[in-house]
Amino acid sequence: MMESLVPIHVISLSRSGRRDAIARLLADHGVAFHIEDAVDGRLLTQSELHAAYDDAAARRRYGRSMTRAELACFMSHRSVWRKIVESGRAAVILEDDAILEPAFFESVLCADESRLSTVADVVLLGRSKLRRSASSWIYFNEPLRRSTKIGGLRVGVPFKQWTSGSVGYWISTQAARQALAYAEGPVDALLDDWPWHRDEGGARVVELRPYAVWEDFERLPSSIEEERRTGARSRTSLREVALWPLRLVRTAARWGVVAMQGLSSANHVLSTRHD
Incomplete structure (x- = not known):
């Protein structure tokens, strides 16, 4: 099995039918990983929703209510943060529709937590709803501020993080501990609202360039996006x-x-x- 400094947690809905493919990919590369059952928003009762979600706060921030899938997404990632804190090791969190570049195995999984945590709490390894063919334009249109190189990874702060998503990211143990503190109680923010993580808990959120993780959004539609599209107006x-x-x-x-x-x-x- 490949020597890896960084554990991998794959968040997957049991009904999605996606976990076998990413499990096979990771196994073929000889890396250890954990499949984490995602919270299924469709199965949440009204009493569970009332206890887990602050609709008034979400409406104040976004001008709309969060969907069940968005709430379940946040709850799923938060449960993995608890496991990271318990393990005492930084980790990579992937969603089950992730496509992984060779650099993911060659560089990301060999990242030194002590060195990387000097410049970042969270490293976004890719961006949601982005085609690989459009990566050059994104790198040009979204240059990194305060770019630095840690080992084989170049990271920095992008000018825009709202659409970054959460298909894959590295998070330090300390950052997971802090996130559990400021995200305690009813959910009132989107998981991929990275500016919220920065403003609410002081998280240093950076991006990796070039990306090592992509979302297979064209072949594997997201349940979150299906709900978000309801009532949304396209440009x-x-x-x-x-x-x-x-x-x-x-x-x-x-x-x-x-x-x-x-x-x-x-x-x-x-x-x-x-x-």
């Missing part, structure tokens, strides 16, 4: 075209910020050497 193609000039300006501004941060960092190194 028209005309609006998308109209937004392009603004997006290009935004991208240029982001790279300007990255360049300034790079110059500032280089000047600091030169000054330190001079002193």
Whole structure:
């Protein structure tokens, strides 16, 4: 079996029919992993929903109620955080529709918790609802701020994290412990609301580049997305075209910020050497 510094927890609904495929993939690479039964939102009773969910708080933040699948997702990940704290080891959490790059096995699973935890509490290993073919555009449009390299992993803070999802992420033991503290009680936020994790608990959330995990969203539709689509309005193609000039300006501004941060960092190194 492959020597791995990082345990793997795969969250999977027993009725999804997906766990066999990812279990086979991980087994074929000779890595140890744990299949974690996800909470099934469809089976929650009204009394369980009332006890587990704060609808008023969710509406204040999002302007809508959370779906059962969104609530169940948060509860599922929270139960795995408890296991991470009990084990005392950082871990990777995957959802059962994850597609894994070779770098996942070669670099992510060999990450040194003590080194990585100096710059991050949570490392997002991929992004939901993103085609592999569009990765180059995402890397260009969403450059990383304060990028740094830890071992074979390059991580940094993206300009936007709202759509990052939770298909795969690394979380330190301390971060899992803190998350259990600030996420205690009725759920009032989406699991992949990473700005909420940052603001509520001070979590340092960074992204990995290039991504090592992808979501197989086209072949394996998500139950969360099925519920989210109810009543949602899709953007028209005309609006998308109209937004392009603004997006290009935004991208240029982001790279300007990255360049300034790079110059500032280089000047600091030169000054330190001079002193």
